[in-house]
Amino acid sequence: MSGKKDELNQRDTIDNTKKAPLTTNQGLPVSEDEFSLKAGERGPTLMEDFHFREKMTHFDHERIPERVVHARGFGVHGEFEVYESLEQYTKAKFLTEPGRKTPVFTRFSTVAGSRGSMDIPRDVRGFATKFYTDEGNFDLVGNNMPVFFMQDAIKFPDFVHAVKPEPHNEMPQAASAHNTFWDYVSMNTESAHMVMWLMSDRAIPKSLSMMEGFGVHTFRLVNAEGKSHFVKFHWKPKDGMHSVLWDEAQMINGKNIDFNRQTLWENIEKGIPAEFELGLQIIDENDEFKMDFDILDPTKLWPEEDVPVQIVGKMTLNQNVDNYFAETEQVAFHPGSVVPGIDFSNDPLLQGRLFSYTDTQLIRLGGPNFHQIPINRPVCPFSNNQRDGYGQMSIHKGQTAHHINHMNDNQPEPLSPKEGGYEHYHEKVEGRKIQARSDSFKDHFSQAKMFLNSLSKHEKQHLYDAFSFELGKCDMEIRELAINNLLNFIDRDLTEYVADHVGVAAPSENNESTYDKSSPALSMTNTNFSL
Ligand code: HEM
Numbered sequence: 001m002s003g004k005k006d007e008l009n010q011r012d013t014i015d016n017t018k019k020a021p022l023t024t025n026q027g028l029p030v031s032e033d034e035f036s037l038k039a040g041e042r043g044p045t046l047m048e049d050f051h052f053r054e055k056m057t058h059f060d061h062e063r064i065p066e067r068v069v070h071a072r073g074f075g076v077h078g079e080f081e082v083y084e085s086l087e088q089y090t091k092a093k094f095l096t097e098p099g100r101k102t103p104v105f106t107r108f109s110t111v112a113g114s115r116g117s118m119d120i121p122r123d124v125r126g127f128a129t130k131f132y133t134d135e136g137n138f139d140l141v142g143n144n145m146p147v148f149f150m151q152d153a154i155k156f157p158d159f160v161h162a163v164k165p166e167p168h169n170e171m172p173q174a175a176s177a178h179n180t181f182w183d184y185v186s187m188n189t190e191s192a193h194m195v196m197w198l199m200s201d202r203a204i205p206k207s208l209s210m211m212e213g214f215g216v217h218t219f220r221l222v223n224a225e226g227k228s229h230f231v232k233f234h235w236k237p238k239d240g241m242h243s244v245l246w247d248e249a250q251m252i253n254g255k256n257i258d259f260n261r262q263t264l265w266e267n268i269e270k271g272i273p274a275e276f277e278l279g280l281q282i283i284d285e286n287d288e289f290k291m292d293f294d295i296l297d298p299t300k301l302w303p304e305e306d307v308p309v310q311i312v313g314k315m316t317l318n319q320n321v322d323n324y325f326a327e328t329e330q331v332a333f334h335p336g337s338v339v340p341g342i343d344f345s346n347d348p349l350l351q352g353r354l355f356s357y358t359d360t361q362l363i364r365l366g367g368p369n370f371h372q373i374p375i376n377r378p379v380c381p382f383s384n385n386q387r388d389g390y391g392q393m394s395i396h397k398g399q400t401a402h403h404i405n406h407m408n409d410n411q412p413e414p415l416s417p418k419e420g421g422y423e424h425y426h427e428k429v430e431g432r433k434i435q436a437r438s439d440s441f442k443d444h445f446s447q448a449k450m451f452l453n454s455l456s457k458h459e460k461q462h463l464y465d466a467f468s469f470e471l472g473k474c475d476m477e478i479r480e481l482a483i484n485n486l487l488n489f490i491d492r493d494l495t496e497y498v499a500d501h502v503g504v505a506a507p508s509e510n511n512e513s514t515y516d517k518s519s520p521a522l523s524m525t526n527t528n529f530s531l
Helices: 004-011 050-060 153-163 179-187 189-198 246-255 259-269 324-329 348-364 446-453 457-471 476-485 492-502
Strands: 073-082 102-110 125-133 136-143 219-222 228-237 274-284 310-320 342-344
Touching: 004 102, 073 125, 073 259, 073 274, 073 324, 102 310, 136 228, 153 179, 153 348, 179 189, 179 476, 189 446, 246 259, 246 457, 259 274, 259 310, 342 348, 457 476, 457 492, 476 492
Parallel strands: none
Antiparallel strands: 073 102, 073 310, 102 125, 125 136, 219 228, 219 342, 228 274, 274 310
């Protein structure tokens, strides 16, 4: 078997491209599919028509809930190969054996729009990859921007409520152009850095193969000796990075909402793959506190001048799906799916994500057996004592389903770490139960400024205009709030430009934020500010 797709073809495909007799789900050949069974020429349809009933019932249940975020996505199969062994850092086999080709499935997505929304809104792009390794599935569930809107997972539901269409009238679909979004980011100023990325050209990529990917969080790599390094994962596109202009984005969305997915699909059909190199930034565990910020803070990136990105392997996406729903819609990623040699950090955003994904998939994919859906199933054998539940598709043999037992038919046994069993990193942890983080989490603006300063002249202009366009759609009060609480703490020129373009007075340079960064619980004070 060379890839996940071959496995799917061997085991799960129903080939509807070939002529075959029409049957019911019970396999009964059907002779009539255009007229239901009726009582006489002008009589009612009869309940007895099992083919009609079955066909209609299945249709009635065809839709599943779309993802609560990242609903619109596009998936592609491919493979990954590491260039040189990374055994110095990790014992993960897919990262230590050059020549080994690991099947992958990548789903690109927008975040805020619904499943039928357009391809090029101003938005973050999801970049999630499932590596089907021989040691189990490893999911790298990233975005095309290296930081995030918040530092702690507890804020995620509030943030998403603010980003999604407003609850009373379900408008607008465009995430970054409405009152609730700007209200949220202005009152949670840890968003400042990410908002800068969102207002930059990164938020309107020209093609899905022309954007970077980032794991965002700090993870750990652990080698065979048990030594750990902190790591950030990157994807670098071989096609380079390209964006469209905002005017182009609006025109493309107006003409073809499928622009990005269609380009990728057609390229792959023509034999032109999308290629990305995997990059790692690595920090020795002993250097955990050497940066002037906390490396567990997901609103901060590790400057590449300080921690260079080492290119370690390549992913080639080269096969389209056979069925969008079965593969792209049913795929279930989880940042907690790791393999031996990869572990988590205590980034409080990552820790919260570890809970959220399975929880949502239990309802989205109808119960606890969604790991058995072909696109989610590991390519290596898997076996345990979990049983029953909705959608059970395997027949587990044997009398027992419990561990430990001494009856002969119960085979699944834990392996020792030496034999390949997963071992959590033995990090030393101690402390009091508190809700705050280290002090540098309160610095919300240094890297936002750094980002602005890294832009070229025309990129800066695009960002200035993006702020003006998006804020210009908000109520006056929200425009003032965002300019006062965010822009005024980032850059004077930006503040004055945007204030001028959205018709409000620029706040004085010394104006205080209405968001109080000094409280450990990050509470808000002083909502009376003047501009
Ligand atoms: C999808 C939760 C932060 C990347 C999702 C889904 C949930 C979720 C519930 C839908 C999953 C599904 O239905 O299968 C959260 C929470 C977060 C968080 C609670 C913070 C506390 C992030 C961050 C990233 C990210 C920081 C990027 C590093 C993604 C991607 C998807 C996704 C790429 C789509 C996966 C796919 O294509 O199926 N997230 N998320 N999320 N999330 Fe997050």
